[in-house]
Amino acid sequence: MDEIEVIIPNFNLRYSGGTAVNRTIAPLIAQKRDAVWFGTDAPEGLARLSVFGLLALRFRAPKRHKVRIWHARRNNEMVVGLLLKWLGWRFALIFNSAAQRRHTAFTRFLIARMDEIIATSEISASFLEREAIVIHHGIDLETYKPPRDRAAAFAATGLPGKYGIGVFGRVRKQKGVDLFVAAMLRLLPKYPDFTAIIVGLIAPDHAAFVNRLKADIAAAGLSDRIRFLGELPIQEVPLWYQRISIYVFASRVEGFGLTMLEAMAAGNAVVATRAGAAELVIEDGVTGVLAPTGEVDELAAAIEPLMREPEKIEGIGARARARVMDAFNRDREVEEIIGVYEKIWRKTQA
Numbered sequence: 001m002d003e004i005e006v007i008i009p010n011f012n013l014r015y016s017g018g019t020a021v022n023r024t025i026a027p028l029i030a031q032k033r034d035a036v037w038f039g040t041d042a043p044e045g046l047a048r049l050s051v052f053g054l055l056a057l058r059f060r061a062p063k064r065h066k067v068r069i070w071h072a073r074r075n076n077e078m079v080v081g082l083l084l085k086w087l088g089w090r091f092a093l094i095f096n097s098a099a100q101r102r103h104t105a106f107t108r109f110l111i112a113r114m115d116e117i118i119a120t121s122e123i124s125a126s127f128l129e130r131e132a133i134v135i136h137h138g139i140d141l142e143t144y145k146p147p148r149d150r151a152a153a154f155a156a157t158g159l160p161g162k163y164g165i166g167v168f169g170r171v172r173k174q175k176g177v178d179l180f181v182a183a184m185l186r187l188l189p190k191y192p193d194f195t196a197i198i199v200g201l202i203a204p205d206h207a208a209f210v211n212r213l214k215a216d217i218a219a220a221g222l223s224d225r226i227r228f229l230g231e232l233p234i235q236e237v238p239l240w241y242q243r244i245s246i247y248v249f250a251s252r253v254e255g256f257g258l259t260m261l262e263a264m265a266a267g268n269a270v271v272a273t274r275a276g277a278a279e280l281v282i283e284d285g286v287t288g289v290l291a292p293t294g295e296v297d298e299l300a301a302a303i304e305p306l307m308r309e310p311e312k313i314e315g316i317g318a319r320a321r322a323r324v325m326d327a328f329n330r331d332r333e334v335e336e337i338i339g340v341y342e343k344i345w346r347k348t349q350a
Contacts (some may be wrong), residue, residue, distance in 0.1 A: 001056055002063040003034045005072050006341065007049060007079040007091075010039035016202070018073045018098070020234075020258060024140055028334040033279045033341065038050055058089055066348040067092040078110040092344045097124050097132065098274065116340055120256045121277045122188075133340055136277070139265045139324055146267030146321065147242035153215030154243045159195045159226055164244030165303070166197035168237065168259050171228070172206045173276050176250030176273060176294075181213045181302040185220050185349040191307040194202055194225075201241055241266035246306050247315045251275040251296050260327050264288065264320035269313040272348030287323045290315065320330075 008026045012019055023043040029035045036049040044159040062068050068089075070081035071224060073096045085091045092115040100123050103111065106130060116188070119125035147153045154164050167180045177198060185198045202210050217226045232240070245321070247263030247270045254276030261281065263270050270288040272278040282288035291302035306313055 001053065004036055004049070004057065004068055005033045005062065005064060006030075006035035007054075008035060008037050009070065009072060009080065010037065010041055010043070011074060011076045011080070014203075019350070023071065023234075024330060025138075025334060026335065027076045028267060028330065029338065030287075032338055040074070047171070050120065054084075058084075058087070062090060065345045066090065066340060067344070069094060069344065071337075072114075073098075075107055075110060078114065078316045082110065082113055086142075092120060092348065094340060094344070096120065097128060100124055100127060100255060101128055101146075111235060115344055118337070118340060121280055123277065123280070124255065124310060133232075136280075136328055136337045137258055137261060138328055138330035139258075139261045140263055140330050141325060144241060144262045144265035145238075145239050146317065150242065150245060150267075153239075154245070157243055159197075159227065161195045162193040163246070163307075163313075164197050164240075165194050165246040165248065165307070166199065167248045167250055168199040168240070168246040168263075170206075171198060171200045171202045171210055172253065173209060174253050174298075175200075176252050176275075176350065178209070178213060179252075179294070179296050179299050180248050181217065181226065182296045183303055184226055185216065185222065186224050186296075186300050187304055187307055188222055189220075193310070194307055196226040197240065197244055198226070198228045199230075199232055199237065202228070218275070232278075238262070238266065243269060245317075246269060246271065246303065248299075248303065249273060249275075249278060250299060254278075257281075261324055262319075265320050265324045265328075267314075267317035269306050269316040270320060271299070271306070273299065281323070282320075283323075287320045 010022050019041050027043050030046050036047045038049040042048050068091055070091045072078045072081055072093045078095055081093045095114045096118045097344045098120040117132040119134050125132040125134050156273050169175050171177050196283050217223050247268040248262040249272035257276030271294040275293050284290040289302045292298045
């Protein structure tokens with residue numbers, strides 16, 4: 001127990017982008033530092049800290065440093081870390097901020113009491129009322145990689161046409177799924193070689209939203225070419241990036257937009273609204289295509305040239321993967337996060 005250097009909490013009951021980031025990064029941190037996972041959805045190969053183990057740390061001084069790192073990504077994780085620190089646990093607290101909006105008074109209260117803040121982009125950092133260290137997300141380039149034969153991968157699904165175009169993530173208005181469907185209702189009748197794929201959780205409180213979309217699709221006679229696949233097992237999602245050719249990041253509001261990076265790493269041609277970190281990640285017309293947020297006409301206009309000339313998709317996808325390999329790889333993110341830990345440990349030793 002005294003060997004533990006870093007605790008990575010995960011308190012979200014629903015699988016989310018923040019959980020996906022944690023699961024990707026935590027095992028790599030554990031290769032370089034003695035890190036443990038506390039909470040739900042623990043990744044394989046990473047030690048889990050039980051509630052009893054957490055309580056025992058109150059009486060076990062860390063062996064290598066004066067404090068252990070508690071690395072939170074959500075308000076509830078900050079609250080627990082702060083309470084434990086106040087009650088005598090030897091913790092230093094870090095919060096990873098991805099939101100691109102003014103934080104609530106309660107969140108600002110918590111952020112002000114963290115030892116360090118990491119922001120996932122310069123835009124996110126601009127909404128914080130204190131100094132933050134910017135560390136961009138990184139992608140597992142082996143998990144998210146282009147297929148050997150994309151046409152064969154799509155053909156193996158049994159879906160109609162020759163190409164897939166998709167949007168992944170929670171199925172809700174914030175993610176712009178309605179904008180994607182509206183664009184597909186316009187474009188699919190003109191381009192019969194394409195089928196649209198929607199992958200992601202449909203929460204009960206968004207069922208009415210999805211039912212309206214399905215009714216519009218049925219009325220247009222496109223139910224066989226706009227498919228809702230629902231929430232898939234974690235390991236299946238990278239396979240769908242390999243099967244589709246165009247990925248649409250249609251969000252109205254986004255923290256960063258991890259699916260955009262995953263799609264680029266898989267060699268998709270990405271059409272992204274200017275939400276989250278899209279403008280930071282994509283060079284318009286080179287490594288993807290940018291469109292205004294919340295506008296069906298502009299989104300459809302950005303997508304259509306790729307559907308009209310699918311031979312351009314491969315080149316954009318190759319440049320997109322090269323961009324992710326250069327600036328958004330996972331190893332770089334891990335090294336920079338560990339650098340923040342080291343900064344805290346140096347300060348506490350002084």
